[in-house]
Amino acid sequence: MATLTPSRSLPTTKYLDQLEAYVRDRHPRSLAGIVEARLNDPARFEEIAETFMEWAVAVRGEAAIGEMVDSFVRFTTSVNMSQVRYERAGHYENKTFEDCLQSLYTEKDEMDDYLWGVYLTNFLWAHHTEIILFFTERYLKRLDDVQTLIEIAPGHGGWGAYALKHLPQTRLVGYDIAPSSIEIATQIMNAAGFANRARYELKDALNLEVVEANSADAVICNFLIEHLERPEKLMAVINHLLKPGQKAFLTGALTAAQIDHIYEFRYESELVKLAEDNGLRVLETFSGGPRRTLPNAKFLPRSMALIMQKRQNDIY
Ligand SMILES: C[S@@+](CC[C@H](N)C(=O)[O-])C[C@H]1O[C@@H](n2cnc3c(N)ncnc32)[C@H](O)[C@@H]1O
Secondary structure (H helix, E strand, C coil): CCCCCCCCCCHHHHHHHHHHHHHHHHCHHHHHHHHHHHHCCHHHHHHHHHHHHHHHHHHHCCCHHHHHHHHHHHHHHHHHHHHHHHHHHCCCCCCCHHHHHHHHHCCHHHHHHHHHHHHHHHHHCHHHHHHHHHHHHHHHHHCCCCCEEEEECCCCCHHHHHHHHHCCCCEEEEEECCHHHHHHHHHHHHHHCCHHHEEEEECCHHHHHHCCCCCEEEEEEECCHHHCCCHHHHHHHHHHHEEEEEEEEEEEEECCCCCCCCCCECCHHHHHHHHHHCCEEEEEEEEECCCCCCCCCCCCCEEEEEEEEECCCCCC
């Protein structure tokens, strides 16, 4: 059987040990995927996982690990079921943004459960571990003198808190459309000790022209673009917010169904083109998918990350 923890358990894997014990006991079929995630880079995985879980326990208490794992398994199962329906239908379920707003984003219990599930996918899905490593190594560590970081659609806030951990001089402003996101992201920032460097506002990402133009030294926006009916507008907003020459990090899902995925990207080049059409130069990309997919699948679910730079003076 797959093993998540090494035989010599290190003090730094306290929460991972709890997570493994819980998964082994309650959700044994989820263990193999978590082992895959850890094998990407065991030391870094442990650091990210322990950090995220420490924050969550500070917010929710010791029961957080088990409760989050339950949310994660519910979320992953729902994603897998959506993918099965997508394979049959050949397109995403016919949701509009308004449907998602009414059925998910403003439904507190459902949205809380969803956000805590998503929180764990950032490192427990193997291809998402790769993305957070890419985010850290290729984006965060190469940013220079970032005073203002804007996070669009922080959800649970984990990405932003992890960014502030690496950028001690930086202040974050986050905008999300869901009250649950604002609440949980604020709690995570408090737990991480960054309350005085972060604030969140309830706002639609597509109405951020009201925020001062050229005001951000960096922008991050993870897993929002596929939730939008007009994804090009998001790229325009990122352009609006960034100072010329500064960099953004964006992730999106391709041929990966989920109850609230509206815009179906089929090719990596579509995201690149949207960025380029909106004044952003694409510096680096990463695209990855789950190691195991449905038998005879027509669609390979992928997650793609882009590091983009706002063009200066319209120079190509
Ligand atoms: C899948 S979650 C992503 C959370 C987090 N960024 C991550 O990658 O784990 C999508 C988030 O986008 C938010 N969202 C959806 N539509 C939005 C919009 N039009 N403006 C702002 N936030 C939006 C949702 O409330 C939710 O917090």
